[in-house]
Amino acid sequence: MTIATRLDCYLSDNHIDYETVKHNHSYSSLHSAVAANIQPVSLAKGIILEDHDGRHLMAVLPANANVNMPQLNQSLFASFHLVKEHDVYEMFEDCENGAVPPVGHVYHLPVVYDKALAELDFIYLEAGDHETLIKLSRDSFIKLMGPNSRCLHFSRHVFH
Template sequence: MIPQNILQYLERHQVPYERRPHLRAITAQALAQSLHVSGFQVAKSVILRSEDAFWICVVGAPDTVDVDRVAEVTGAKGLRLADEAEFADLFPDCEVGAEPPFGRRYGLPVVMDGHLGEAETLLFRAGSHEEALELRVADFVGVEAPYLGAIIHDRPGEARRLPFDSEALQPDY
């Protein structure tokens, strides 16, 4: 079940969403399979740690975060993947491994891969392994104001690019 404070956060910011219950799914790819959608329709949160902060990286389910590219986009120093034990306390209302992408709710900066801008809607984990939220990408970007950039390892046969002008949005973290 999605924690009530996440739903209240979205409602307070007038972000429309659809709740999508599903069979228990631990990985983002399993979530996509459970809902019978492409992994590219599911956004996952990957938590990184820098010298002075934790970061939420939002990428497609089949993608892998490129830590060096995240550092380029954000300017963060000493970035690395965080261990679950390091960040579990940051999301006390959520199941470990189902961290939501709502950094403003948890006081964390968010960086989002530019590929996700190609979708109209995405499915997001929201603290539960048995229910997801479907939101419009524009609404997510509007409420979270993430850093935007090419932050994943290149997909086979695809050149590094962004589908929109990432310089147009400047986060106010």
């Protein structure tokens, strides 16, 4: 497997320019960044959240950051929490477990992405397996996030 089927179709159908970057097998977004020799701040990861009514949201942020939940919830006037990992696997059936592409709307999820990513020249993201990244320009990344996504500041760096 390389690029997840849904993601591959979306990239092609929407004429989004990208490059693929192969790397040694990895087990996390941070490990993928190291394996691909890129800065962790340049690798976008997707976190699945759920509110008390069972509505889901994908938060996209740099690999070296965590979601600042109070800040995100305040910005969205909501009360989200992390979804259990095994529930995420069911939502992304065309991906290897733990290699979720941070492109929520392709999987019918609303998206919020961190402002830090929109300030980069190039953004990388998991392609759906543990050995392939997709490299996008800023414009292609914003296009990939979708027209209904929101750009907010909601992450806090774990390390630089």
